[in-house]
Amino acid sequence: MATHLIVVEHTGGKLVKATLSAVAAAQKVGGDIHALVLGNGAADVAKEVAPYAGKVHFGEAAGDRLAQPWAKCVADVAKSLGATHVWAAATGAGKDLMPRVAARLDAGMASDVSAVLDDKTFKRPMWAGNIIGTVEITTTIKVVTTRPTEFAVPAPGAAGEIGAVAVDPGTSKMTWVKFDAVVSDRPALSDARVIVSGGRGVKGPEGFKTVVEPLADVLGAAIGASRAVCDAGWVPNDWQVGQTGKVVAPELYVAVGISGAIQHVAGMKGSKCIVAINKEPEAPIFQVADYGLVADLFKAAPELTVALKAAKG
Amino acid sequence: MKFLVTVKRVTDYEAKIKLKADKSGIVTDGVNMIMNPFDEIGVEEALRQREKHGGEVVIVSIGTSDSTDKIRSALAMGADRGILVKHDGPLDSFAVARVLAKIVDKEKPDVVLMGKQAIDDDSNQAAQMLAELLGWGQATFANIVTLEGGRATVVREADGGLETVSTTLPAVVTTDLRLNEPRYAALPGIMKAKKKPLEEVEIGSLGVDIAAKVKTIAYEEPPAKKAGQKVADVASLVTRLKTEAKVI
Ligand SMILES: Cc1cc2nc3c(=O)[nH]c(=O)nc-3n(C[C@H](O)[C@H](O)[C@H](O)COP(=O)(O)OP(=O)(O)OC[C@H]3O[C@@H](n4cnc5c(N)ncnc54)[C@H](O)[C@@H]3O)c2cc1C
Numbered sequence: 001m002a003t004h005l006i007v008v009e010h011t012g013g014k015l016v017k018a019t020l021s022a023v024a025a026a027q028k029v030g031g032d033i034h035a036l037v038l039g040n041g042a043a044d045v046a047k048e049v050a051p052y053a054g055k056v057h058f059g060e061a062a063g064d065r066l067a068q069p070w071a072k073c074v075a076d077v078a079k080s081l082g083a084t085h086v087w088a089a090a091t092g093a094g095k096d097l098m099p100r101v102a103a104r105l106d107a108g109m110a111s112d113v114s115a116v117l118d119d120k121t122f123k124r125p126m127w128a129g130n131i132i133g134t135v136e137i138t139t140t141i142k143v144v145t146t147r148p149t150e151f152a153v154p155a156p157g158a159a160g161e162i163g164a165v166a167v168d169p170g171t172s173k174m175t176w177v178k179f180d181a182v183v184s185d186r187p188a189l190s191d192a193r194v195i196v197s198g199g200r201g202v203k204g205p206e207g208f209k210t211v212v213e214p215l216a217d218v219l220g221a222a223i224g225a226s227r228a229v230c231d232a233g234w235v236p237n238d239w240q241v242g243q244t245g246k247v248v249a250p251e252l253y254v255a256v257g258i259s260g261a262i263q264h265v266a267g268m269k270g271s272k273c274i275v276a277i278n279k280e281p282e283a284p285i286f287q288v289a290d291y292g293l294v295a296d297l298f299k300a301a302p303e304l305t306v307a308l309k310a311a312k313g
Numbered sequence: 314m315k316f317l318v319t320v321k322r323v324t325d326y327e328a329k330i331k332l333k334a335d336k337s338g339i340v341t342d343g344v345n346m347i348m349n350p351f352d353e354i355g356v357e358e359a360l361r362q363r364e365k366h367g368g369e370v371v372i373v374s375i376g377t378s379d380s381t382d383k384i385r386s387a388l389a390m391g392a393d394r395g396i397l398v399k400h401d402g403p404l405d406s407f408a409v410a411r412v413l414a415k416i417v418d419k420e421k422p423d424v425v426l427m428g429k430q431a432i433d434d435d436s437n438q439a440a441q442m443l444a445e446l447l448g449w450g451q452a453t454f455a456n457i458v459t460l461e462g463g464r465a466t467v468v469r470e471a472d473g474g475l476e477t478v479s480t481t482l483p484a485v486v487t488t489d490l491r492l493n494e495p496r497y498a499a500l501p502g503i504m505k506a507k508k509k510p511l512e513e514v515e516i517g518s519l520g521v522d523i524a525a526k527v528k529t530i531a532y533e534e535p536p537a538k539k540a541g542q543k544v545a546d547v548a549s550l551v552t553r554l555k556t557e558a559k560v561i
Pocket residue numbers: 198199200201202225226227228229240241242243244245246256257258259260261262263264267277278279280283295296297298326350351432
């Protein structure tokens with residue numbers, strides 16, 4: 001029978017919800033589910049995870065979240081449990097850490113999987129989502145990161161047993177220096193029910209303030225962006241949606257002045273309802289949009305903001 | 314300081330990717346092949362760091378002799394020499410890491426610069442695996458790289474902001490999109506590149522196990538999205554969102 005180890009991600013003392021996609025994927029395989037919480041505040045986060053795992057292990061001694069020492073801690077715990085599968089969400093943190101874990105365990109790894117077929121076979125997007133590959137991991141231990149948007153949050157069950165685990169980060173070459181957070185009182189991109197994204201059509205940071213933000217405000221939305229505008233420094237890099245940015249799947253995704261390059265579409269085409277505003281009728285974004293509005297965004301977006309306000313009463 | 318930069322030959326990001334009729338892979342006939350864009354950023358970074366610190370920039374690619382022209386492109390940008398590890402057929406990221414570990418043993422670079430992901434398999438694994446095999450520190454998704462006092466201090470693109478980590482050298486660094494803007498190779502560079510040393514190594518001669526730990530056993534196209542509709546104006550958009558899509 002399979003023994004799963006879920007590497008739990010947390011930030012600011014709170015569970016990162018994307019982790020639950022890894023739980024959901026492990027449940028598809030079946031077997032015992034263990035969760036591992038490392039680093040400062042691990043004991044508290046363990047309580048949050050308990051309803052989703054048979055057993056939660058916490059190891060505060062792992063220290064700062066750094067790939068080298070954490071990979072050792074995860075691999076040590078995986079070995080001592082006799083884990084057959086080690087999972088994490090395919091977030092920035094998961095992508096940084098898990099290949100190291102795989103190398104340490106001499107295990108094959110499947111990244112960013114979108115479906116679980118059986119205990120060793122998974123589907124995953126390749127070529128910016130142009131192709132879906134089916135991959136088979138041939139090693140005894142399997143390391144997998146899961147695409148958060150592709151797995152529904154599992155129902156919480158009875159709280160699992162929580163216990164401290166001794167972890168030894170070993171001698172690492174790495175030190176943590178600092179984190180400069182993007183401060184925002186908007187919902188996080190990965191959790192948002194609605195996302196309004198702006199592209200180069202918005203023309204500059206001014207356009208984000210005057211056109212994108214008010215629309216996002218009235219929708220209670222998170223703000224996303226195309227690579228072009230992140231590169232231009234109009235908005236934080238963290239807002240980039242796409243093949244090499246964040247993958248999102250909100251209920252409603254509004255693309256404003258975005259052409260719809262495959263690299264962008266790769267990160268948002270799973271959204272339930274996609275609206276595009278673009279002045280170019282042939283823009284590729286209209287191929288994925290449920291509702292396309294061919295219009296000048298500087299006119300249409302503010303109009304939409306006003307109309308939505310009115311609709312809300 | 315010695316820089317080893319990895320370069321993978323991949324399908325052009327602008328190319329239309331299509332499945333072969335027998336679904337055994339993608340159509341590559343007539344598809345333009347480029348240097349993985351993240352690797353190009355790696356080459357540029359190595360060149361800029363060499364300008365500051367002096368030293369040598371060595372390019373390594375694993376692939377068929379077709380990869381030679383991507384190594385030459387990096388040499389034309391200004392890299393000093395190249396290594397082609399000759400191999401035909403699929404190779405998973407772990408095997409790539411094991412081969413690179415052998416090259417690192419020989420070359421003893423201070424910094425290995427790699428792309429954060431190859432835009433064909435989108436795996437995002439090889440660099441982190443290499444760092445683990447070597448027991449080195451890593452800095453993935455680099456936005457700013459500072460080499461000083463035997464350390465790499467790297468501002469990296471993380472979830473929710475920019476994280477700074479520091480690691481002793483030697484280290485593995487992976488590039489993110491905003492690390493720099495790669496230069497174009499100028500004609501004199503292209504001429505010079507033809508004379509720069511390019512060593513070829515048979516993969517079999519390295520004594521590395523390259524057996525797949527991960528195999529791609531099937532390829533398919535994603536389900537087509539059903540065609541959407543154009544709306545005439547803002548008012549009808551709002552009505553549809555309310556009554557049809559029920560999202561507002
Ligand atoms: C390796 C690699 C990775 C990449 N990863 C990503 C990624 O993760 N995410 C991503 O987004 N991109 C990514 N890209 C970039 C991608 O290929 C496109 O270049 C980018 O998405 C384009 O951004 P854009 O749509 O904002 O700009 P453009 O393509 O310039 O489009 C602007 C659009 O705005 C419209 N417009 C202009 N003015 C108006 C107006 N007044 N009213 C209405 N519409 C208007 C235009 O018609 C046009 O369609 C990547 C590229 C590479 C090579």
